[in-house]
Amino acid sequence: MELVVIGSGTAAPTADRTAPAHLVTTGNTRLLLDCGAGTLHRAASLGIPWSEITHVALTHFHMDHWGELPALLFALRWGIEPARSEPLELIGPVDLKARLTALTGALSDWVLEPGYPLTVTEIAPGSTLDLEDGVTLAACKTPHTEHSVAYSVRDNNAFLVYTGDTGPSTELAEWARGCDLMLAECSLPDDRGIDVHLTPSSAGELARIAGAQKLVLTHFYPVFGDSDPGVVAARAFGAAVEVAHDGARFHVESSPK
Ligand SMILES: [Zn+2]
Ligand SMILES: [Zn+2]
Incomplete structure (x- = not known):
């Protein structure tokens, strides 16, 4: 399983971090986790084959996590030649279908009828979906x-968790138990911590x-400045921590426990 961080940022536009988007590749699955502002152009600039995405899974309905989804649906029809014919599966929390239907009122019918087969699946916390033989996606409620x-994404060799x-x-920590890689949000420094986001210390604690x-x-919100959240997180986690940047790539596989 491979993970590419396309966007390591937030709702705050900065030159070096676009809004959340992450590509997970395993078997025939090309799964995009979240699709915030800047995803498509960053993916293109990184040489990521965005037109080959097979599934999109959205963690929630804040704009920085799904605002560019309509642009992706549109680009797959009118931004590539030939236009897409392969199916695309959209996955998201309960209420996804109603929100996409509402978008057709503003943007037109192509949102739900883009000209290639489109499936919309709402995933309830605690449930699991098969993406293909041997590859599953599961959801867990988060306090946000x-x-x-x-x-979580699992194949026969790897167990990845993305906190959204x-x-x-x-x-959430119990649900993620034993994961090979935890991709955790880290919105704010420890001294700015709030109940609905993680800090370096609380992200490290969650993973520990x-x-x-x-x-x-x-x-990461820009308030981090030049400070290194990985140093603080490592103290809580008890081991070295990676700080993602746009374009960061990770190989995910089970290591002997
Ligand atoms: Zn966010
Ligand atoms: Zn949010």
Whole structure:
């Protein structure tokens, strides 16, 4: 399993970090986790084959996590030659279908009828979907918004957890137990911590309780400046921590426990 961080940023536009988007590749699955502002152009600039995406899974309905989804649907029809014919599966929290239907009123019918087969699947916290033989996606509720979820992706060799946006949560840590890589949001420094986002210390603590083999931080607000959140997180995690940048790539596989 391979993970590419396309966007390691937030709702705050900066030159070096676009809004959240992450590509997970395993088998025939090309899964995009979140699709915030700047995703498509950053993917293009990184040489990522965005037109080959097979699934998009959204963690919640904050704009920085799904605002560029309509642009992706549109680009797959009118931004590539020949236009896409392969199916695309959209996955998201309960209420996704109603929100996409509402978008057709503003943008037109192509949102749900883009000219290639489009499936919309709402995933309830605690449930699991098969993406292909041997590849599953599961969701866990997170303390962030009414709808927000974290996702896990498993294949026969790897167990990845993406927290989406979340506050500290023992339930989430238990659900993520034993993951090979935890991609955790890290919105704010420790001295600016709030209940609905993680800090370097609370992200490190979450990954430590989960027993994650590796911790990668993402989703940094500009308030971090030049400070290194990885140093603080490593103290709570108990091991070295990676700080993602746009274009960061990670190989995910089970290591001997
Ligand atoms: Zn966010
Ligand atoms: Zn959010």
